[in-house]
Amino acid sequence: MTNQTPNFYALLIGINFYFPHRLPEGNYYKNLRGCVQDINHVETYLKDTFNLTPDQIIKLTATASDNPDQPQERPELLPTYENIVAKFKELTAKAQPQDRVYIHYSGHGGRAKTIFESLKGFGALDEALVPTDIGQPNSRYLRDLEFAKLLEEMVAKELVVTLVLDSCHSGGATREMSGDDRIRGEGFIDMTLRPTDSLVAPLQELAQNWQASTENSRNITVVNGLLPEPKGYTLIAACQDQEFAYEKVFEGTERNGVLTYYLLKALREYGTEIPVKDLYDRISNLVHNDFKRQTPMLIGEINRSFLGSKSVVANRNAPVMKVDITKNRVQIQMGESSGLKKGAEFDIFRFGTRKNEDSEQRIATVKVVELGASDCWAEVTQLFGFRTINNKLAEGMIEIGSPTVSLSPGLKQIRKVRVLLPDPLPQISGVNVEMLPDILKAKKEQVEGHRWIEFCSEDEKDENVDYFVSLNSEGEYWILEENKELVKNLLFPIKVDEPEATKRLINRLIHIARYESILELDNEDASADFNVNGKLKVEVIKSVKRQEVVLNADGQVPVLESGEKITLRMHNESKQVLNISALMLQADLGIVKFYPKSLGGEPVDPESSKDYTFHMDLPENYQEGVDVIKVFATVDATNFELLELPPLDQPRPGIGDKNPTTALGELLSAVVDEDNPQRNIRVVTDASEEWTTEKVEVVVKKSVV
Known part of the structure; x- marks a missing residue:
C-alpha cells in the first residue's frame, strides 16, 4: 500500500437497479447485473493503491434487493439525478487546482426528447446518463448539456480529470440487441414529458457552454453526442457509436463490465503511471477480442499517465491486436488504408517500450502475409531473447498492445528523377555545373530515406520519369513534374551555390515523393455489391x-x-x-x-x-x-495520424531524426528490399471491401x- 495521496478524489457511480415503470410504448430500463460490482472493484483498487480516506471517494450505487420495487441502498446513497449533480458539485468544490479527479460510471445510457429545443431544434434528442429512478414520471436524466457543464467546471478549476464510461451511449447501437442481457443500453427514445429545469445551471448558461464547446471543437461531439470533444480531460468510453457495452462473468459467478475488468487488470499489472495511450492499446484490443461489437474509445488529453501525474508523449506506433500462437503470427492495427502492402515487415517491442531504438526491448520481427483495410496479420520470422525451435511463438512472448515499428513498407514507392542541364551551361562561381548530375547522385546516397528516389540512366525514356531537376537563369534549382511543369507550391528556391544546396534538394525530392504517395493513395476495387468503395x-x-x-x-x-x-x-x-x-x-x-x-x-x-x-x-x-x-x-477505425507530414524543408520524423516518433515515419523512410525492386507511382489496393x-x-x- 502506498502513502496516502492527498490530491486524489474519485466519483464512482454504478447502477444495477432501475425503478420499475413502463415508459410510453411500453419501454423501460431493465436492471443490470455487473455495474455495482464494477464500482466496488474500482473502489477497492483506489483504496489499496492510493490509501484514500473515505472523504476522498464519493460513491453512488443502486443494488437490486429481494424487493423488486426497492434497491438495497438508502435514498441519500442512490445515483438519482439530484444526488449525481450534488456529488459532482461537491467534488468540484472540494478539489483544488491540479488535484487528480477520477470519475467512473457504469450503467445505462439513453436518449430522450430534448428540453433544449431552442438550441437543438424541433424534434431533436438529448443524449443522457440514466439515473436509477428514471422510471418515475417526474424524474430527470443527466442530459448531455448538463454533463458537459459539470465537466467544464472541473476543467475550469484546473483539475486533472479522467473519465471512464462503461455503458452504451447510442440508441441506434441497441436496435439489434434482441434482448441480450449482457448489454448496457436500450434502443428506445424516451418521449415522456419531464421537468425542464436543471440543477446544474440555468438553461441559458448550459446552452452557451455547449455552443462554445462545440464551436471551439468545430461541432465535433463524441459518444454519440453525449459530450463535446474533450478538452482538458481524458475519456475512455466502453464502445463506439452503434456498438454495445457488454457484461461478462470473468471469475466465479460475478458479472463485470468488460471494459472495467480489463482496465483494472491492466492497472494492477502495470501500475498507475502507465501512459494512457499504452493502457488503451492494451485494453481496447482485449475488449474487442472478447466482443467483436465493442471497441473502446480514447479521447481527449492522452499525453499523460492514466492515474498518475506524469506528462508523457503518446506512443503513436501501431499496436498488436491479437496473438495467434498456432499459426505463429500476430494481428497489427494497420492496413491497406494506410498504404500497407503484403511483405511489409515490423519489429515488435515489449509492452510499454518508449524508445524504438532500444534493441534490448525488441521481441520479434514479423512479415505481413494477410492484409485488411485497417489491420493485417504478420508471421513471425525471427524472435529475440527467446530459446525456441524455428522461431515459434509460445504463450506470453508477445502481449496485446505491444508497439510495432515498420521496417519496410512492402513495396518501393520510388520516384525516378532526371537532371536536365541548360544549354549553354551557366557559369556559377565555386560550382562545377557540368558535374552536378554526378554530385547529386553521390549526395543522394548520404541522405536518409534516399531510396524513395532514384536517378535515371541516360537511356531511360522521359515518359518514365517522375521529376526533372534543372537550373534557371538565376542559378536556382527547379523541380519539375513529369509534364515538365514546376511542382506547385514551392515558394523558396534553392540556389546552387548555397551551403548544403544538394542535400536540401535531395530532401525536397524525398518529401515530395512521400507527399504524393499519400495524395495518390486509393482503392480501386469495386468488384462486389457490398463493397464500401465508391460509397x-x-x-x-x-x-x-x-x-x-x-x-x-x-x-x-x-x-x-x-x-x-x-x-x-x-x-x-x-x-x-x-x-x-x-x-x-x-x-x-x-x-x-x-x-x-x-x-x-x-x-x-x-x-x-x-x-x-x-x-x-x-x-x-x-x-x-x-x-x-x-x-x-x-x-x-484506424489511425490516420500515421500519414501526417511536416511542411516542406522541416525535419521529417523518421527521416531527419535518428529516432523516429511515428509509425509512418518508420514506414516511409524504411530501407526496402533491394533484391526485389518494385516501383508503383499510384498506390492502389487489390481487393479490399x-x-x-x-x-x-x-x-x-x-x-x-
Whole structure:
C-alpha cells in the first residue's frame, strides 16, 4: 500500500437497479447485473493503491434487493439525478487546482426528447446518463448539456480529470440487441414529458457552454453526442457509436463490465503511471477480442499517465491486436488504408517500450502475409531473447498492445528523377555545373530515406520519369513534374551555390515523393455489391445569402479566400456504419489529420452524413496555394495520424531524426528490399471491401484588403 495521496478524489457511480415503470410504448430500463460490482472493484483498487480516506471517494450505487420495487441502498446513497449533480458539485468544490479527479460510471445510457429545443431544434434528442429512478414520471436524466457543464467546471478549476464510461451511449447501437442481457443500453427514445429545469445551471448558461464547446471543437461531439470533444480531460468510453457495452462473468459467478475488468487488470499489472495511450492499446484490443461489437474509445488529453501525474508523449506506433500462437503470427492495427502492402515487415517491442531504438526491448520481427483495410496479420520470422525451435511463438512472448515499428513498407514507392542541364551551361562561381548530375547522385546516397528516389540512366525514356531537376537563369534549382511543369507550391528556391544546396534538394525530392504517395493513395476495387468503395461522397459547402452552395459540384475546383468558412459534408452512402477521417494536404506540402482531432474516426450511420465546419487558411508567406482535402471511410477505425507530414524543408520524423516518433515515419523512410525492386507511382489496393477514399482540391488565396 502506498502513502496516502492527498490530491486524489474519485466519483464512482454504478447502477444495477432501475425503478420499475413502463415508459410510453411500453419501454423501460431493465436492471443490470455487473455495474455495482464494477464500482466496488474500482473502489477497492483506489483504496489499496492510493490509501484514500473515505472523504476522498464519493460513491453512488443502486443494488437490486429481494424487493423488486426497492434497491438495497438508502435514498441519500442512490445515483438519482439530484444526488449525481450534488456529488459532482461537491467534488468540484472540494478539489483544488491540479488535484487528480477520477470519475467512473457504469450503467445505462439513453436518449430522450430534448428540453433544449431552442438550441437543438424541433424534434431533436438529448443524449443522457440514466439515473436509477428514471422510471418515475417526474424524474430527470443527466442530459448531455448538463454533463458537459459539470465537466467544464472541473476543467475550469484546473483539475486533472479522467473519465471512464462503461455503458452504451447510442440508441441506434441497441436496435439489434434482441434482448441480450449482457448489454448496457436500450434502443428506445424516451418521449415522456419531464421537468425542464436543471440543477446544474440555468438553461441559458448550459446552452452557451455547449455552443462554445462545440464551436471551439468545430461541432465535433463524441459518444454519440453525449459530450463535446474533450478538452482538458481524458475519456475512455466502453464502445463506439452503434456498438454495445457488454457484461461478462470473468471469475466465479460475478458479472463485470468488460471494459472495467480489463482496465483494472491492466492497472494492477502495470501500475498507475502507465501512459494512457499504452493502457488503451492494451485494453481496447482485449475488449474487442472478447466482443467483436465493442471497441473502446480514447479521447481527449492522452499525453499523460492514466492515474498518475506524469506528462508523457503518446506512443503513436501501431499496436498488436491479437496473438495467434498456432499459426505463429500476430494481428497489427494497420492496413491497406494506410498504404500497407503484403511483405511489409515490423519489429515488435515489449509492452510499454518508449524508445524504438532500444534493441534490448525488441521481441520479434514479423512479415505481413494477410492484409485488411485497417489491420493485417504478420508471421513471425525471427524472435529475440527467446530459446525456441524455428522461431515459434509460445504463450506470453508477445502481449496485446505491444508497439510495432515498420521496417519496410512492402513495396518501393520510388520516384525516378532526371537532371536536365541548360544549354549553354551557366557559369556559377565555386560550382562545377557540368558535374552536378554526378554530385547529386553521390549526395543522394548520404541522405536518409534516399531510396524513395532514384536517378535515371541516360537511356531511360522521359515518359518514365517522375521529376526533372534543372537550373534557371538565376542559378536556382527547379523541380519539375513529369509534364515538365514546376511542382506547385514551392515558394523558396534553392540556389546552387548555397551551403548544403544538394542535400536540401535531395530532401525536397524525398518529401515530395512521400507527399504524393499519400495524395495518390486509393482503392480501386469495386468488384462486389457490398463493397464500401465508391460509397463515400464529399462536398465542400459555402453559405451564400443563407443558402447552401456546393462548391465542388461537377468536379469544379473551389476558389476561396484565406480565413473563409466552409462546411465539409461527408456522406456515407453504404449500408453500414463507416468511420470517417480527413487529412488536409496543405500548400506547404505538409499533411495534417484535421478531422476528427482526437478519434481514430467519427462513426457515421448508413445513408447519413456528417458536417464539419472550419476556416481555410494559408501557410505563412503564401499568397496563393492549392490544398487537398482527402477523406477516408473505413469499416473499422484506424489511425490516420500515421500519414501526417511536416511542411516542406522541416525535419521529417523518421527521416531527419535518428529516432523516429511515428509509425509512418518508420514506414516511409524504411530501407526496402533491394533484391526485389518494385516501383508503383499510384498506390492502389487489390481487393479490399472495407475502405474507400475521396479527395477535393481547393485553391486558397490571400484576401485582398
